[in-house]
Amino acid sequence: MERKSTYTAADCAATGLGCSIQGKVVVIGQDNPERQLYFCLCGNGAGANPSGSAVFLVSLRTGEFALKNRSEVIGILKPQLLPDSAKLQLSQIRPVGALDLKNHEPKYSGYSFLPDGRYASGVWLCTEQEALDYVEMQKPYQHRIMLCDRDDFCVLELQAGKLIHPTEKEMEASRNPENGGMIMT
Numbered sequence: 001m002e003r004k005s006t007y008t009a010a011d012c013a014a015t016g017l018g019c020s021i022q023g024k025v026v027v028i029g030q031d032n033p034e035r036q037l038y039f040c041l042c043g044n045g046a047g048a049n050p051s052g053s054a055v056f057l058v059s060l061r062t063g064e065f066a067l068k069n070r071s072e073v074i075g076i077l078k079p080q081l082l083p084d085s086a087k088l089q090l091s092q093i094r095p096v097g098a099l100d101l102k103n104h105e106p107k108y109s110g111y112s113f114l115p116d117g118r119y120a121s122g123v124w125l126c127t128e129q130e131a132l133d134y135v136e137m138q139k140p141y142q143h144r145i146m147l148c149d150r151d152d153f154c155v156l157e158l159q160a161g162k163l164i165h166p167t168e169k170e171m172e173a174s175r176n177p178e179n180g181g182m183i184m185t
Helices: 084-090 128-138 168-175
Strands: 012-015 025-028 037-042 054-059 065-069 073-077 108-113 123-125 144-149 154-159 162-165
Touching: 025 054, 037 065, 084 108, 108 128, 123 128, 128 144, 128 154
Parallel strands: none
Antiparallel strands: 012 073, 025 037, 025 073, 037 054, 054 065, 108 123, 108 144, 144 154, 154 162
């Protein structure tokens, strides 16, 4: 169910220039709620107390890139207010600084699931750090996140922000290589 009224500062977890908006879902001042939600990639206006005003965004309605002024940003949307359609679009965004897929071989794919099991296609991720960055950017917004290796085997899964695979016991073993520790490959 999509929202009928516009988002305001009351719908935001943080507002003003004192907060960093990079890697967050932000609300843009608009009169149409479907056109208000964006994911902030970067820009000299994205940090806390920014040195500039430009912010590079991705529309959570269309997936298109947009360049906006920081003054157009109302604030960071409270994660629980993000509609399902925007969550699915967000799941398709690769982390800031991800390697170019034309020149690098993906090692992982990232998936994000809604509570009813719906999901969009996986996102290619080239390094372990990209995979972990994908998890961190999705974690506040998604119900379930899964990372798979190139053979489509699950290497990491979170649900409601809690690690469910590998287990804590398996994670402890991975930190102790003498005991046949696991490595995320």
